[in-house]
Amino acid sequence: MLTKAQKAQIVAELAAEFKEAGAVVVCDYRGMTVEALEAVRNNAREQECKVRVVKNKLAQLAIKEAGCEELVLTDTNIFIWGETQVLPCKVADKAASDNKDHFSIKTGLIEGKAADLATINAMAKLPTRDELLGMLLNVWNAPVQNFTIGLDALRRKREEEA
Incomplete structure (x- = not known):
């Protein structure tokens, strides 16, 4: 169980990260194995992106605090973000194609504005x-x-x- 202070620290850290991020991609990872999740994390690290599983309420608070457009978050979510707009989308797209049954892109933020699946997929196809x-x-x-x-x-x- 997280204390109130720990939750506030997580929200503050994420808000600072999301404010600087070119893109934040929200994905569903339900049913993925630990090995598959590690592969996603390693790929993200290679692309200079960050990956984190966060409780929806904390993520929504961080998004609001960062001054980004609000997202509707439900179920289990993993967040992938980075400084550029294209790389987090590419990481999420690769994870979705490698783990078709257990990983899917839900929504995201591009430059602080809500982005749908089609936009994120289009960004993933762009060259870096x-x-x-x-x-x-x-x-x-x-x-x-x-x-x-x-x-x-x-x-x-x-x-x-x-």
Whole structure:
């Protein structure tokens, strides 16, 4: 049993976290094994996201205190959040596809505004910042690569002629 002070501390910690979060995804995890939950937590940690099971009342208080749009929370919930908008959605989406029978995305917050399942799934499909930078680098490298390929072909042709 949590004391009133412990509950207040949890609410304060979560409110501070949720206020800074790009996205908070609320998922149902009923029936999941401990191993499967650990896999979700490990994936979240790799993506620099946080995962926590919180009582609905405490979570609602934290969401309200963070100045976010209120969510209706029922049953068992696990919260996944992070600084970016895309990564928590990707973590939740991966967990949902890996554990189809026991894990489902319910709702969430994107930049403090309530988001439905469709929005969260759409966010999960977007490329991350690092993926976008990789794409940009490929675009920038293409002209240089084509130029060097052309020069090499010209050199080979000259060598054959000589």
